Amino acid sequence: MTTPSQQLVDFDWKFAINVANSKTDDNNGAARLYLKLTTMSNNGTNRTDIPLSVTLEQFYALVHQLEKAKLEMDVYG
Amino acid sequence: MPDHHSYQDPFYGWTTPKTISLCVQKLKECNSLPLQAIQKLISMSEAQILNEQASSSSSSSLEILMKFSKNHSISIENLLVIFNGFVHVLRLALKPPAAFLKSDIFKDDLRDLKFSEQIIEEFHNILFGTKRDQLYNIIQERDRPRLPFLQSFDWNLDVTLTTASLSRCIEPLLFFQFHTTDNRCLTFEVPIKKFNELRYNTALLLKEMEEVDGKQALKLLET
Numbered sequence: 001m002t003t004p005s006q007q008l009v010d011f012d013w014k015f016a017i018n019v020a021n022s023k024t025d026d027n028n029g030a031a032r033l034y035l036k037l038t039t040m041s042n043n044g045t046n047r048t049d050i051p052l053s054v055t056l057e058q059f060y061a062l063v064h065q066l067e068k069a070k071l072e073m074d075v076y077g
Numbered sequence: 078m079p080d081h082h083s084y085q086d087p088f089y090g091w092t093t094p095k096t097i098s099l100c101v102q103k104l105k106e107c108n109s110l111p112l113q114a115i116q117k118l119i120s121m122s123e124a125q126i127l128n129e130q131a132s133s134s135s136s137s138s139l140e141i142l143m144k145f146s147k148n149h150s151i152s153i154e155n156l157l158v159i160f161n162g163f164v165h166v167l168r169l170a171l172k173p174p175a176a177f178l179k180s181d182i183f184k185d186d187l188r189d190l191k192f193s194e195q196i197i198e199e200f201h202n203i204l205f206g207t208k209r210d211q212l213y214n215i216i217q218e219r220d221r222p223r224l225p226f227l228q229s230f231d232w233n234l235d236v237t238l239t240t241a242s243l244s245r246c247i248e249p250l251l252f253f254q255f256h257t258t259d260n261r262c263l264t265f266e267v268p269i270k271k272f273n274e275l276r277y278n279t280a281l282l283l284k285e286m287e288e289v290d291g292k293q294a295l296k297l298l299e300t
Contacts, residue, residue, distance in 0.1 A: 016235035016250055023231060032235060 006048065010038035033059050087186040088178055089169045100162020101191050107151045107159075112195055114145055118156075119199045122163040123208065126171075127215060166190075170204055171216045180205050225259040 014034040037050040054062065089097065104110070121141060142160060146153040170183060180201060187197045204212075233252040240246065251267040267275075289295060 012241050014237055014240040014250075016237045018233065018235050019249075020234040022233070 005041055006039040006046075007042065008037060009040045009047070010036075012036040012038070031056050081182045081185060085182060087189060088173055088183065089166070089186065089190065093190060094165065094169070096165040097162050097190055100159050100165075103155045103158045103162075104193075104196075107149075107155055110145075110149055110151060110159075114149065115196060116199055117141070118145075118160055119163050119196070119203065122160060122167055123203050123212070125164050126167055126212060127208065166200060167203065167212075168216075170200070171212055175209075175213050178204075225257045225261070227255055228258050229256045230254070231256075 012035070016032055016034065018030045018032060033054050033056070035052045035054060037052070038047060039050065040047050104115075142153060142156050145151070146156050166187075170178060183204065184197050184201055187200060192200075231254040233254070235250040235252070237246060237248045237250050249269060251269065251272055253265055253267055255261075255263045257263070
């Protein structure tokens, strides 16, 4: 599953706690991570920013997948 | 009874519009059209104004016109002229403000246009009937050029604890999310300084709206 056009160049993150919300009040105290992935095309011209906001569970799932990938890489590396 | 022409112009304007004079002329020519068909045409013209956007209703009204032209052996062009005249009368009647056009003045004007009494009765029932508010609302809200509306407005207040570059920054973080009626979802971050400016501008706007309300020149016409 290679993406020949874009490569990840930067991974910026921000960790925040939700204090108030205009929707229902059950989200008070929920932690959120705001990620900003910067990708650049292969020949170095197009820089695209991908802003995301993930909840803690989604972030732990992402970390789990990344750690699995790292373990596999360490086996063959 | 004093003639209303001395103080109020007829609702259709200074001269009879060509659409309406053609409609009356065709009505006289096709006197084989029964009253029920005419009533159906008038109610269809009301439906035309109310749900002009729904494509299904406009195709079905064309089918109804074709059916009429077959049943009563009148050419479809004459029927279209008559239907167009009815829609035009309704639109012109909805133009002056609601409290301005009284029902007997409306009937008098229709008599000047040489419509028959039954047709006048039908028009009167439509304009002053149950759907009166809805008709005026549609003409006011829908049939003018407008930008998309703000449908919903959500905000989210977070406190940033750590970032990739700073390890202990306790900083408030405000997000706004606008949903507009053309299905666009605009999400953006608001710095606290801009948020305070927004609060100031909202208060200023509310004060200006109150002042505009009080001005003499913007009051409604005398009823």
